[in-house]
Amino acid sequence: MDPTEVEFIAENKMVSIVPNFTFDRIFLISGEVGPFRAGLPVKIPIWMALNLRQRQKCRIMAPDWMDPEKLEEIKEEESQSRYFTKMPSEHYMVEGFLLLDAAAEDIPRSDEIRTIIKDIWDIRMSKLRSSIDAFVKSGGSHAKLDHLTALEINSIRPLLPHALDELHRLENALRIL
Amino acid sequence: MDNDNDLSFGLSDEEPISAQKVLKTLEEVWLNEKLSPELLKHQTEVVDCMLDQVQQMEENVSKLRKNDFRVVVHRMELERIRYIVASYLRTRLDKIEMFTNKILDDEDKREPEEKYLSPKEFKFAREYSSLMESHLQALALKHMPTYVQKFDKSKMSIVPNISSHVFLRAKRNITGIIIEGDNETGDEEIDLEENSQHIIQYKCIDRYLKAETVQLI
Numbered sequence: 001m002d003p004t005e006v007e008f009i010a011e012n013k014m015v016s017i018v019p020n021f022t023f024d025r026i027f028l029i030s031g032e033v034g035p036f037r038a039g040l041p042v043k044i045p046i047w048m049a050l051n052l053r054q055r056q057k058c059r060i061m062a063p064d065w066m067d068p069e070k071l072e073e074i075k076e077e078e079s080q081s082r083y084f085t086k087m088p089s090e091h092y093m094v095e096g097f098l099l100l101d102a103a104a105e106d107i108p109r110s111d112e113i114r115t116i117i118k119d120i121w122d123i124r125m126s127k128l129r130s131s132i133d134a135f136v137k138s139g140g141s142h143a144k145l146d147h148l149t150a151l152e153i154n155s156i157r158p159l160l161p162h163a164l165d166e167l168h169r170l171e172n173a174l175r176i177l
Numbered sequence: 178m179d180n181d182n183d184l185s186f187g188l189s190d191e192e193p194i195s196a197q198k199v200l201k202t203l204e205e206v207w208l209n210e211k212l213s214p215e216l217l218k219h220q221t222e223v224v225d226c227m228l229d230q231v232q233q234m235e236e237n238v239s240k241l242r243k244n245d246f247r248v249v250v251h252r253m254e255l256e257r258i259r260y261i262v263a264s265y266l267r268t269r270l271d272k273i274e275m276f277t278n279k280i281l282d283d284e285d286k287r288e289p290e291e292k293y294l295s296p297k298e299f300k301f302a303r304e305y306s307s308l309m310e311s312h313l314q315a316l317a318l319k320h321m322p323t324y325v326q327k328f329d330k331s332k333m334s335i336v337p338n339i340s341s342h343v344f345l346r347a348k349r350n351i352t353g354i355i356i357e358g359d360n361e362t363g364d365e366e367i368d369l370e371e372n373s374q375h376i377i378q379y380k381c382i383d384r385y386l387k388a389e390t391v392q393l394i
Contacts, residue, residue: 001211008257009204026247028254029196029230047257048250057246142356142367142377145344153344153374153394160376161342168340168378 006151007098010091011047015099016061018042019052046098053102060103065089066096068109071116078123084147093121093151124152132160141168196230200258203227205392207265212344212393213386214379215337216272216280219295224262231255273298277306278334339380345391346374356381 012030018041025034033044041061044052052058065071065088077085089095096117104110128148135143141164145153206220238251273280273294281302284294294302310328318326347369356365356378369375374394385391 008260009208012204021246023246026250028251029234029258030200030254031197047253051249051253142365142375142381145374145376148374150394157344161344164342164376165338165340168342 001154001157003151003154006091006154007094009150010094011045011050011098013046013089013091013095014043015046015049015063015095016041016043017049017052017058018061019058021057046095050098050102053106059106060099062099062107062113063089063095065092066099066107066113068112068116071113071120075116075120075123078120078127084124084127084145086147087120087149090149091151092117092149124148125155128152128156132156136160136163136167139167199223199226199230203258203261203265207261207268209386209393210265210268213383214341214343215339215383216269216276216293218291218293218387219269219298221295224265227258227262231258269298270301272337273302274305275335276337277302277309278330279336281306282331339378339383341379342376343379343382344374344376344394345382345386346394347371347385347391349390351385351390354381354385 018039019036020038021036022038023034023036025032030045033048034042036042049058049060053060065074070088074085074088096113100107100110100114107113203220203223206223210217234251234255238248238255241248280294284292284299284302287293292299310330313328318328348371350371351369354367354369354377356367369391382391386393
């Protein structure tokens with residue numbers, strides 16, 4: 001699967017914005033959004049928020065978890081724990097970069113946030129690499145991967161499934177011999 | 178002006194399904210089809226329902242004034258939905274083209290209600306198969322000595338690898354899944370907790386996928 005497709009899926013998540021216009025509710029196929037009152041926050045899907053922000057019709061509010069202190073805590077927990085910890089959002093990486101790219105001025109301390117998110121990503125990816133290494137060496141055929149986010153899982157596709165398929169194929173060949 | 182999101186379309190005795198739910202189902206169906214190694218059952222009901230909704234919305238949007246900001250937003254959403262539908266149908270066609278013979282053979286053995294291909298897909302598969310055959314005949318086999326001119330379709334066909342590993346999320350608690358072991362390790366039996374994520378061989382979970390108790394991710 002393409003990373004852009006993971007981004008597509010992540011764009012369906014809701015984010016809070018502060019519109020600078022007033023409008024009634026809009027009835028989208030995916031649900032209703034609004035009503036929009038200038039100055040009052042309202043929740044809309046990210047794809048819509050990015051479009052409105054681009055047209056200068058709103059200000060994007062950072063999600064609760066996008067705060068440097070909270071992220072530092074999460075980073076600490078992640079580096080201490082042997083396993084993967086639950087991330088504040090299923091698509092933290094995508095949301096982080098989409099929102100920070102579109103609305104860096106709206107979100108306070110965006111550079112810090114960007115760095116911390118990147119650090120968390122790096123920690124998790126290296127944990128993922130070493131646990132995959134151990135998993136394949138131990139010859140397991142099944143593994144539990146709770147708390148991994150969609151983009152992380154996508155990053156080891158097609159490597160991990162194909163590697164396991166090949167191992168399996170070789171083992172079966174041995175069985176026949 | 179803005180359409181009513183409740184549809185009178187529903188499945189036999191169940192209550193009417195909202196457009197929102199149909200869209201959610203479509204997204205899940207799309208992911209499952211994309212990530213599964215074999216062709217899954219067709220979901221033309223969901224697709225047709227979604228396309229109806231899209232058409233209705235298009236009509237509504239065309240009645241709005243050009244400068245209304247809703248036009249852009251609705252159009253974006255319709256593009257997104259169209260992308261999912263197109264990607265879903267395209268994935269199915271790719272699989273049909275790759276596994277034509279196996280799919281047609283399996284389809285013959287199925288009951289009419291259980292068919293995996295929609296009527297149009299079935300027509301496509303049959304025509305594709307006969308076109309390929311006649312093409313190969315004309316291109317190569319005709320010029321070969323008679324005793325190798327026989328064309329054994331079953332030996333030639335590509336079969337999906339159902340031992341392929343897939344990532345999944347369990348929607349419910351599932352107990353007693355058996356994973357075949359190789360020579361040294363015996364068969365393993367595992368349980369899946371609700372909302373846990375795993376990587377596992379497709380063939381171990383394919384019936385759960387069809388029963389919609391797991392979702393591929």
